[in-house]
Amino acid sequence: GSSPQTGAMSEPGPGGRPAAAGPLFTSQHFLCVHDAVAQRDFEPVLPPVPDDALDEEEDSVKIVSLVKTKEPLGATIKKDKSSGAIVVARIMRGGPADKSGLIHEGDELKEVNGVSVEHRKPKEILPLLARSEGEIKFKIVPAFSQEELFVRTLFDYDPLDDPAIPCKDAAVAFQRGDVLEVVSMEDDTWWQARRLGDGDGDGRAGLIPSRQLHERWARSPVHPFTPRPVTVRPERSPGLRRSFRLGRKSSLAREAARSRRWSAGVHGAMCPPTYVEVIPHPREPRDRRRLVVLVGPGGVGVSELKRRLLVSDPDRYGVAVPYTTRERRRHESEGVDYHFLSVHSFEEHILNQRFIEYGTYRGHYYGTSLDSVQRVMAEDKVCLLDVHPSNLKHVYSAEFKPFVVFVKPPRIEELRLTRRRAKFVCDDEESSPDEDFEDMIDEAETMESQFGQLFEKVIVNGDVATAFRELRAELEGLEDAAVQWLPAQWICPSLYF
């Protein structure tokens, strides 16, 4: 058996304080399972499910039956601070609970041997466990269903264009952004999945390329889906984007970027993002509106789209007021145009990591802070933010639930047509508009390969009126959807796909 230290214990609460008074299980209270249960291939023989155990409301409840022996179960439990539920905090790797595969971290404990543990303190649950001999039955609500894995697709797939698919009729076509339920990953070349939102939503499963296969394609020079390998360029310094931006690239900088691009070779090539795990999150009336982040290469039209959204519905959309250390001008007001700060205060904000992005321009600091974003969100407005994707990490959490829109340039022919009158002019006299367009497209490809897994929506900004309509409809749709598909990373970091 394991040592008592690896048995079931109460977990410390926030701030290191124990959530329950002292260790939950003393040595005589350890949950134990029979040695036979500890086999990895153990198939539990579940007792018949009591008639009243599963009503329609509780279809996610699971009955788990284990047999106690001398060995500790190897699990810890705690009381969840917000819901008050008793949850499994930790499963010790290699322990009987882990090997049984039946109980998982985050599972909510509802009953032990038919006795409800709801509204009980962890120490009140002790006697229930101590009394259990031999078979011990748990009623639990799994943290997430082991059988359900949902992914958002990050590329388009049409089996009709795919010569490698073993059977075109057995495949599932999808477009970037579709949510699929992956039902089998047994084959590491072709996974099985079904689309959600098709009619009754639980149609037949079909084949989709596995992540491994898609990555293999990315490296192969012959497959029709081979995306152009994109090189990793050094990250642009954070800040100094959009309104804070310095001049455009000089021809020297452009040359340097090009030579880096061509010399990067195999080592610089990245795999394109494939699938990202998502979890359904039912919308609740008290949910705040999601932060909307627009990203895209310089000059693509992020500011233009943001401006149009603000004008279209000023009560609904707002922007974070930036901070600066420059002098206030006569027509400017504190808290409207900028928050004016001393250099000392600004630097304190930097140290306290309050900035999502900051930089200097003509000797003054400029920055966008988390506080500004929170203020707009607290007004129940949709906060529109534009940052370099490398700075998304500061807001990529359940607190902000950012809806990240990638504004992508169209093909160069369309850029030539649509940008004829735009003031998209390089500071560098020697460069032609075509070179600017190529740079924009290159920068977009780099962004997409480095950060594409964070982009929930891609809008191609060819005709600006069309792009704006599409963006506005998408943002309005966000609030109508009963269920939102949020990255698993926000809800349960260890699930990150």
Ligand SMILES: Nc1ncnc2c1ncn2[C@@H]1O[C@H](COP(=O)(O)OP(=O)(O)OP(=O)(O)O)[C@@H](O)[C@H]1O
């Ligand atoms: N689809 C479009 N068709 C024509 N002109 C456009 C389109 N989108 C944007 N523009 C114009 O292109 C110019 C650059 O756009 P904008 O300032 O929005 O770029 P940006 O993505 O914010 O880039 P930067 O970071 O360089 O400011 C502006 O004059 C804008 O009006």
